[in-house]
Amino acid sequence: MNTVFIGDCREVLKTLPDESVQCCVTSPPYWGLRDYGVKGQIGLEKTPAEFIEKLVGVFREVKRVLRKDGTCWINMGDCYMSNPNRKMVPGLKNKDLVGQPWMLAFALRADGWYLRRDIIWHKPNAMPESVKDRPALAHEYLFLLSKSGRYYYDSEAIKEPVTGNAHSRGSGVNPKCAGWADGPGAHSTLQHAKPGGSYKGSIPGRKNGPGQDRRSTRPRQNSSFSAAVSQLVERRNKRTVWTIPTTPYPDAHFATYPSALVTPCILASTKLGDTVLDPFGGSGTTGKVALELGRKAILIELNPNYGHLIEKRTSITPGFGI
Ligand SMILES: C[S@@+](CC[C@H](N)C(=O)[O-])C[C@H]1O[C@@H](n2cnc3c(N)ncnc32)[C@H](O)[C@@H]1O
Numbered sequence: 001m002n003t004v005f006i007g008d009c010r011e012v013l014k015t016l017p018d019e020s021v022q023c024c025v026t027s028p029p030y031w032g033l034r035d036y037g038v039k040g041q042i043g044l045e046k047t048p049a050e051f052i053e054k055l056v057g058v059f060r061e062v063k064r065v066l067r068k069d070g071t072c073w074i075n076m077g078d079c080y081m082s083n084p085n086r087k088m089v090p091g092l093k094n095k096d097l098v099g100q101p102w103m104l105a106f107a108l109r110a111d112g113w114y115l116r117r118d119i120i121w122h123k124p125n126a127m128p129e130s131v132k133d134r135p136a137l138a139h140e141y142l143f144l145l146s147k148s149g150r151y152y153y154d155s156e157a158i159k160e161p162v163t164g165n166a167h168s169r170g171s172g173v174n175p176k177c178a179g180w181a182d183g184p185g186a187h188s189t190l191q192h193a194k195p196g197g198s199y200k201g202s203i204p205g206r207k208n209g210p211g212q213d214r215r216s217t218r219p220r221q222n223s224s225f226s227a228a229v230s231q232l233v234e235r236r237n238k239r240t241v242w243t244i245p246t247t248p249y250p251d252a253h254f255a256t257y258p259s260a261l262v263t264p265c266i267l268a269s270t271k272l273g274d275t276v277l278d279p280f281g282g283s284g285t286t287g288k289v290a291l292e293l294g295r296k297a298i299l300i301e302l303n304p305n306y307g308h309l310i311e312k313r314t315s316i317t318p319g320f321g322i
Pocket residue numbers: 007008009010026027028029030036040041042253255256257258279280281282283284285286300301302303306
C-alpha cells in the first residue's frame with residue numbers, strides 16, 4: 001500500500017516489517033548544509049562522524065526492511081570546513097573538503113552493505129562559483145548498495161543511447177563492409193597475393209557456390225548478426241556519469257532531487273508493483289516517480305509542513321507515524 005508517514009525515520013522504520021520493500025531511493029540531509037527547522041532532524045550534528053553514525057543507524061533499519069535481493073540508492077553531496085560559525089572538528093582544517101559521501105559509503109560497507117557503485121551526478125547547470133583556488137563544483141554522488149551479493153538489477157531497463165564517441169555500424173548486412181565485396185575497386189576485384197607468386201583470376205580449386213563465392217555474403221555478414229550488432233551499438237550499458245540538470249521545484253522545499261535521477265534507480269531495481277522506500281521523503285520526488293512507473297511507495301518525512309507537498313505530488317494523504 002502507498003503510505004506517507006510524518007515522523008522521525010529512525011522510529012517509523014522500526015514499525016515496518018522485515019524484507020517488505022524491494023528498493024530504497026533517497027537523499028538524506030547533508031551534514032551542516034541546511035536547517036530543516038524541525039526537532040529530531042539529522043544533519044546538524046557537531047561532527048561528520050556523529051552525522052555518519054546516525055545515518056548508519058537509519059540505513060541499518062532500511063537494510064532490515066529491504067528484501068534479500070533489494071538495493072539502496074543514496075544521493076549525497078559534500079561540503080567544506082569553511083563555515084566561520086562552525087566549531088572546528090579534530091582532523092579537519094578550515095577549507096578542507098569533508099568527504100561525507102565517501103565517509104558514508106565506507107561506513108555502510110563496514111556495516112554489512114555491499115558497496116556496488118558510485119555514480120557521478122553531473123549537473124550541467126551547476127551554480128557558478130567565484131573561487132580562484134579550486135575547480136567549481138558541478139557534481140554530487142549517488143551510491144548503489146545492495147543487501148546481498150546477488151540482487152535484482154535490470155540492466156536492460158536502463159540502457160542508454162550510444163554517444164557520438166562510438167562509431168556506428170549502420171543497419172545493413174555488415175554495412176561497414178559496404179563496397180567491400182562488389183563493384184569496381186571492391187575487395188573482390190583486387191588482386192590477391194599468394195605465397196610464392198602473384199595471383200590473378202579465380203582461386204584454384206575453389207568453386208563458386210553458397211558460402212564459397214568470394215563475391216557472396218561472408219558467413220558472419222548475415223542480417224541477424226547485423227541486427228544484433230546495430231542494437232549493441234545503439235544502446236549500451238548505463239555508465240557511471242549521469243548528466244542531469246537540477247530542476248527548480250517551485251514549492252517551499254529547497255533540497256529536491258530531479259525525477260530524472262530517481263527514474264533509472266527505480267527502473268533498474270524494481271518490477272511493476274514492487275515497493276520503493278524513501279526514509280527522507282522531502283517533497284516526495286521518490287514517491288512521485290515510483291507511482292508514475294507503476295510501483296508502490298512508502299515515504300517518511302519528519303517535517304509536517306512537507307506533508308502537503310508530498311500529497312500534491314503523489315495524491316497520498318500523509319498519516320502521522322511515531
Ligand atoms: C535532502 S531532503 C530530501 C529531498 C527529497 N529527495 C526531495 O526530492 O524532495 C532531506 C529531508 O530529510 C528530512 N529529515 C531530516 N531528518 C529527518 C529524520 N530524522 N526523519 C525523517 N526525515 C528527516 C528533512 O526534513 C528533509 O526534507
